[in-house]
Amino acid sequence: MIEIKELHKSYQMGSNSLHVLKGINFTAKEGELVAIMGSSGSGKSTLLNILGMLDVADSGEYYLDGVPIKDLNETKAAKYRNQFLGFVFQSFNLINYKSALENVALPLYYQKIGRKERQEKAMKYLEQVGLKEWATHLPSELSGGQKQRVAIARAMAAEPKVLLADEPTGALDSTTSYEVMDLIQKINDQGNTILVVTHEEDIAHMCKRIVHLKDGVIVEDKKIKQVRVTQNV
Amino acid sequence: MFNRDRWKEILEVLTSNVWRTLLTAFGVCWGIYILIILLAAGKGLENGIKKDFGDIATNTMFMWTRSTTKAYMGLPKGRSFEFKLEDVQTIRDNVPNLRFVSPRNRLGGFRSASNVVRGIKTGAYNVYGDYPEIINQDPMTVTSGRFLNQNDINEKRKIAVIGLGVKSDLYDKGEEVLGTYIKIQGVNFMVVGTYKKNSNDGDGEEAQKEIFVPFTSFSQAFNTGNDVSWMAITANDGSSISVLKERIIQTMKNKHKVHPEDQRAIGYFDLYEQYNRVESLFGALKGVAYIVGIMVLLSGIIGVSNIMLIVVKERTKEIGIRRALGEQPWSIKKQILMESIFLTIISGMIGIVFGALFIYGVNALLEAVGPVDMFLNPSVSVGVVAGALMILMISGLLAGFIPAQSAIKVKPIDALRTE
Numbered sequence: 299m300i301e302i303k304e305l306h307k308s309y310q311m312g313s314n315s316l317h318v319l320k321g322i323n324f325t326a327k328e329g330e331l332v333a334i335m336g337s338s339g340s341g342k343s344t345l346l347n348i349l350g351m352l353d354v355a356d357s358g359e360y361y362l363d364g365v366p367i368k369d370l371n372e373t374k375a376a377k378y379r380n381q382f383l384g385f386v387f388q389s390f391n392l393i394n395y396k397s398a399l400e401n402v403a404l405p406l407y408y409q410k411i412g413r414k415e416r417q418e419k420a421m422k423y424l425e426q427v428g429l430k431e432w433a434t435h436l437p438s439e440l441s442g443g444q445k446q447r448v449a450i451a452r453a454m455a456a457e458p459k460v461l462l463a464d465e466p467t468g469a470l471d472s473t474t475s476y477e478v479m480d481l482i483q484k485i486n487d488q489g490n491t492i493l494v495v496t497h498e499e500d501i502a503h504m505c506k507r508i509v510h511l512k513d514g515v516i517v518e519d520k521k522i523k524q525v526r527v528t529q530n531v
Numbered sequence: 532m533f534n535r536d537r538w539k540e541i542l543e544v545l546t547s548n549v550w551r552t553l554l555t556a557f558g559v560c561w562g563i564y565i566l567i568i569l570l571a572a573g574k575g576l577e578n579g580i581k582k583d584f585g586d587i588a589t590n591t592m593f594m595w596t597r598s599t600t601k602a603y604m605g606l607p608k609g610r611s612f613e614f615k616l617e618d619v620q621t622i623r624d625n626v627p628n629l630r631f632v633s634p635r636n637r638l639g640g641f642r643s644a645s646n647v648v649r650g651i652k653t654g655a656y657n658v659y660g661d662y663p664e665i666i667n668q669d670p671m672t673v674t675s676g677r678f679l680n681q682n683d684i685n686e687k688r689k690i691a692v693i694g695l696g697v698k699s700d701l702y703d704k705g706e707e708v709l710g711t712y713i714k715i716q717g718v719n720f721m722v723v724g725t726y727k728k729n730s731n732d733g734d735g736e737e738a739q740k741e742i743f744v745p746f747t748s749f750s751q752a753f754n755t756g757n758d759v760s761w762m763a764i765t766a767n768d769g770s771s772i773s774v775l776k777e778r779i780i781q782t783m784k785n786k787h788k789v790h791p792e793d794q795r796a797i798g799y800f801d802l803y804e805q806y807n808r809v810e811s812l813f814g815a816l817k818g819v820a821y822i823v824g825i826m827v828l829l830s831g832i833i834g835v836s837n838i839m840l841i842v843v844k845e846r847t848k849e850i851g852i853r854r855a856l857g858e859q860p861w862s863i864k865k866q867i868l869m870e871s872i873f874l875t876i877i878s879g880m881i882g883i884v885f886g887a888l889f890i891y892g893v894n895a896l897l898e899a900v901g902p903v904d905m906f907l908n909p910s911v912s913v914g915v916v917a918g919a920l921m922i923l924m925i926s927g928l929l930a931g932f933i934p935a936q937s938a939i940k941v942k943p944i945d946a947l948r949t950e
Contacts, residue, residue, distance in 0.1 A: 352855060352944040372860045372939070380857020391852045391947065395543055405856045407536060456857070 305358035336511035384453030443474030556878030558831030566824025567886030575909030603790035660749025676724030696739030839934035851946025871931025
């Protein structure tokens, strides 16, 4: 599903350049749930941004579902993001003057899906994350966990190939963190490929595979036994 | 463009900070209001002045003789001469594109003694000897009976067409006018028609106190022989009398043995030139109104552009989210542009409405207090309003352009990082 070869990325910081990613090779198959771990500055967010086409690598190859991702202009990148990717951010990033339902429907709008179908679909995904009754509420009327669930519903609404989550539990307490991870596990159970960037050990262990990043290189890549949040699936 | 979600969003954004939107809108509103009022005021002035020209054919000159100031061909200077009836044909033969050449004679004049008698009533009026065409050059409405015709000229009939002012002086109310006789300097003329002129300037009253008789009857009755005291000459539409005038005057100078460089011998008044001068004055006035109005409007537009920049700045993160979710850059650009155009057009239309109300108020006031000299019916045409809307549309586009550009210049990753 995801294949990257020899990925390099450096940032220009004034006169000196900061080499963040120093040749990353990484593959993720369909249906995987991968945790990307590392201390701050290890390059994990940069990697995720490049995977999410929000940033461009200096060199290296990137295939997403067999499609080579290169020479992106903004229009093309926007199209790919919309078709292939779903994002979940640490700070939720909901649009605060739109209701939960409208937020979820947004990616569908960019796919030019008709209004009625859009709302039905959005409602379906809201129901999946258990927030059907909150559909008309604004983000400011929701709790942190609810906001993140709306964000996940929004990321899933476009039916992306890969879900990218950047510290999805970073702003949440542990109880709500587990709720969110439970949701992510369930979505993974349906066969979706998910990448989670985190620095929390317990969150990482709820995934199926952990990739450790240190100083811009992968130092460890192992399959683990997944810890289920709820055992009685 | 007619996308419900897009419009919903435009309204959401613009109503999220109502006061700011209103103040911004006021700038544009005020600009277009000033523009409309300036144009209407200019139009009012123009209408007022043009009304003073009345219905007179404006492509017209008047020409008369004076004494010569240069000796020529053995004739002394200081010689007086008269136009003759044959001169009309000479002018027609030598100068093309003339529509009417009317010889005219006149009896009486300003503050002259009474020259018209009917029974025991008398009055002093201008009595003109004219050809029928004069009604096209100095338009009047025949209110009863008829005007002069060619048979009157040919048979030298002693008939007269009198103004309503003459009628009210010489006749009692309700008295039959047609078929009665009036005595002009001792000669009886039968009244065959009455007229009314529609002019509202200073001599409006005077214009209704004229008497028209056939040119030939005039010559015979008052012993003017072949003399013509002045001519009214109108050019065809499409050729200017101001251009033809030199040729006409030269022709007359030749005919009457006047030195070609004698500037004083033939007097003239070029109505068309005067009219054009007034016309170009109003052209300039309109230009000034447009410039001032658009300048004021421009400051409003800059206000809109400023606010849109701030809105874009405020929404940087939101725009980043949208782009991460896959919104196309041009779609974001379109959104910003439409917000800007929408704001400009709505506020502009409010300005137009207020301007129209103001003009309506002024018109009502003018109607209530009676006509004001040189100012009449200030108005703006539908074309001007359409033009103003066009200007608004373009300026909205311009106002939104820089903010829209800056909205898509931010990379989504940078936009998302902004906290």
